[in-house]
Amino acid sequence: MDRFMQSRSESSASFAAAGAQLAALFVNATAAGRDFLNQQELTSLLSSGPIPLVTEPQLPNLVPFGELQICLNNTREFGLVISAGSGGLDRELDAGNFKWGRVAVHAVVELTDAHDFLTQFKRTLAYQKLTITANRRAHAVPDEQLTQCFKFLLELAGTSAPSIPGSRHTLTGLTLNVEQDDDRLVVRGAECTFGNQQAARLGRPIHKIDKLIHPGSIGIIGVSASNMNFGRIILHNLLGSGYSKDKLTIIRAGETEIDGVRCVESLRALSGKLDLLIVAVAASAVYELVDEIIDTDAVESVMLIPGGLGETQNSKEPAAGLADRINANHCRPGGGPIFLGANCLGVVSHPGSYDSWFIPLERLPKPPKKPQRNSVMLSQSGAFMITRLSQNPWLDPRYMLALGNQTDLTHGDLLRFFAEQPEIDTIGIYIEGFKDRDGLDFAIAVRAAVKNGKQVVVYKSGKTSPGASSVMGHTASIAGDTALFVSVLRQAGAMVAEDISTFDDLLYIAGALHHKTVGKRRGAISGAGCESVGIADSIDSDNFSMEMGTLEPATIRRVEDILIAKKLQALVEVRNPIDINPGADDETHLQITEAFVQDPNIDAVVVGLDPTAPSVRALVESTLRPGFDIQDPKSTVYLMPPIVLRNGKPIIGIIDGGSLYDAMAARLMDQGVCIFRNCARGTKALVRYIEVRMYADNINHRNR
Structure with missing residues (x-):
């Protein structure tokens, strides 16, 4: 494996030379009337890369983990795209049987590097198979070889992309079908095609x-x-x-x-x-x-x-x-x-x-x-x-x-x-x-x-x-x-x-939530047991998961004091998620919400506002209890917006009820409170939002 641990400067110089070689191979193939590289040309090209092309009928130590496919493709919309993932049957079954990004990942070559793309690739089934196979055979997972392979392809892309001015040819496709030979990856088959540069549209002012x-x-x-x-x-x-x-x-x-x-x-x-x-x-x-x-x-x-x-x-x-x-x-x-x-x-x-x-x-x-x-x-x-x-x-x-x-x-x-x-x-x-x-x-x-x-x-x-x-x-x-x-x-x-x-x-x-600070640890509050559990259950997206934060002792004591003041201490166990009982009023919901959101182990709070509970002021007008409605200064409509404004973490309110509670929702949303009408949509949106916000933070951190 030592030959795959060469320094980045050495590999960069070698890969740049491979790019010049690729251009020369395109010229030679064109002279022979071909728009593809033959086996000899592919062998010559890949000899300078980190994954060798082998043509032996059978390798004695070949590990049957399944085929891995690594590609460069010149797409109509995105230009050159680097892709990596399962080959063979798994790739053919991708569209109908796997979540997005599990069989293959893709990135435009201008927006990725080898290490970033490896991070994306680690989400796929192909990488998980590589990991299991390596662990079973007591070998290291071939991350370094993969990184060098991605770097090699990105260097080739940098010399043969459609956007390069003055270039005669452009790469249209390079596919490497990869298998594992003992403790290394080898290319078992490869294809490379190219075409003429096409004129681009003029830039718009x-x-x-x-x-x-x-x-x-x-x-x-x-x-x-x-x-x-x-x-x-x-x-x-x-x-x-x-x-x-x-x-x-x-x-x-x-x-x-x-x-x-x-x-x-x-x-x-x-x-x-x-x-x-x-x-x-x-x-x-x-x-x-x-x-x-x-x-x-x-x-x-x-x-x-x-x-x-x-x-x-x-x-x-x-x-x-x-x-x-x-x-x-x-x-x-x-x-x-x-x-x-x-x-x-x-x-x-x-x-x-x-x-x-x-x-x-x-x-x-x-x-x-x-x-x-x-x-x-x-x-x-x-x-x-x-x-x-x-x-x-x-x-x-x-x-x-x-x-x-x-x-x-x-x-x-x-x-x-x-x-x-x-x-x-x-x-x-x-x-x-x-x-x-x-x-x-x-x-x-x-x-x-x-x-x-x-x-x-x-x-x-x-x-x-x-x-x-x-x-x-x-x-x-x-x-x-x-x-x-x-x-x-x-x-x-x-x-x-x-x-x-x-x-x-x-x-x-x-x-x-644009100006809020985000993180993975969630707090969940509701007076409806099914809702608090539903909020806690909805923590996953395709490739990301939030977690339920662990309350600090000081937060637990603070919530216990709130429950004692509201005479609910015998009915509620303080934990996350917390079911605060249908007897909790507006103030109880919101005081506990603020206690949760101020806990250093909680990054976001989802609170069920329980509009149908008899103690919550959720109606436009109550005939049973005149004045006990959203016009009351003790209602959620009045109490919640200042809490959202003064706290820098996301707070999501859930108003799960019919048209009777439209006015309550509208009044809160008009004041900038983030409201969803059921916990499934609200928590799903929060998970997806937090995932992308944290990824954006990583992008910006890498570019500092």
Whole structure:
């Protein structure tokens, strides 16, 4: 094993030489008319690596632990991705039989190193098999050899990635099928393919997104003078959200004003450059109009509302041509205008004082639910944002942008912009699919956001074949591989939700707890025994587990004193979790909550607020006990917010009850208290949140 313990400097020099060798092998293979390396070339390449390629029919000490597969693959969305996990049947069974990340893990090569990737790999079944096999044979687990192998592949990736300028060839795939030979790993088979470099899209001038969300002037094309069409609804929403008429211009020939807003004949008739132009015309008119927008250079940013641009078979080719013309415009001095959409619901910008959605305000009011709006929601689907906000007004984003078809601006562009905005703490994103290589930009932007202290919550649709087909018909997106998506973005630092409800919960809890200090040890309190047990039981996610904290003696005495004062000492045993009996009133719940949260062995508290208990002031109005309701200054609605505010650890309240208790929940949530309506959702969200927050802390610690 000594040869695998060489210094990092020696291995780095050796691996860099292997990268140069790989480029030379690509040239030789191309001259021979091949886009792959043959057996001799693979043997030569891997001879400088930490895991040798062996071709003997049978090795006498081969350990049948199962095949391990380690790969580099050039993916459409993420560029070069390093992967490691089970091979053979286990890999084929991955999608239907194992939790995410148990069979294989993936990371974009730009965001990982050998030691970090080994940490990810240790979660897999393949690594667990390696460990068991090594222990049975009294050998060391081959962590150092794995680390050197990952380092070797990452060095190769660094010399042959699609993003390297001036390179003739790019690696498309390198697969190593690995077995264990006594106390070392050996490659039993390998494949390597390559291709020609492909031209990338030009970079978008994303600084102009500031003009899009804080426009000093807005123009609209497509406003009817006689009917309430989409353009006119947008006009009414702009005015209704407080945007000044003096800053609005309607581009419509033959009219001087509509609804008190001045009109001009054309873009060329504008007196100055617009910060934002909203296009609400038929799809067929967009192609010519975009050429005019680019030629006149009359606007900084454009919002394309129309659908039908790339979602149907007949529109794909002309929509692709439109995207090419918009992309070419970015090579001009100043970068030309940026385009949001098409098939775009629009933007809500509270700081920009405008709402350009074509949903009437009476159908989706947007009252403030936070003292300071500190989140943003980005969504490929406008309907996703509408339904989320309608059902969960406490998400209350500062900005909401619908991307639609990503004809120009992409998920990666918008996330990269908002990752740098100091007023944003939390970013929620709905994705149907990435443009080519935008997944890489997006993953890098996730990492940048995390390093800037932000939290990114992502939900991706199109996980099944029918779902992927629907995605393609909706916003002309390619859904991509879900397991790859989840693994890459989790490694980058995102909270990845498996369904819409989980997205809601994670985005909500991230916003509520962003400024709290987190840790793994939980306290659980409830007057309902089943609920306190349920809170204690829900401590695991796929790859992470919280634990129940051990109360200090001083905390136990403090809680005992509370119970004595409330005459509950004979009914309650002080422990964690604690069942404080249905006879406990609001004050009992909250005094014990504060005692728990101030214990140094507790990092977060989940408290069941027991709204149905007769001693809790949970009703809007009590007919049995007049005044014993949420208006009472002794109610949870009054007592809990100051406790949450003055303590730096997370406190999650559970109000498990029907519509009678909606008002209690709403009043607490309006005051910034994190409330869930059952313990299963609340505790699951907390575990997932704590997992990602602690991982983000590790990322930032490594980068100090």
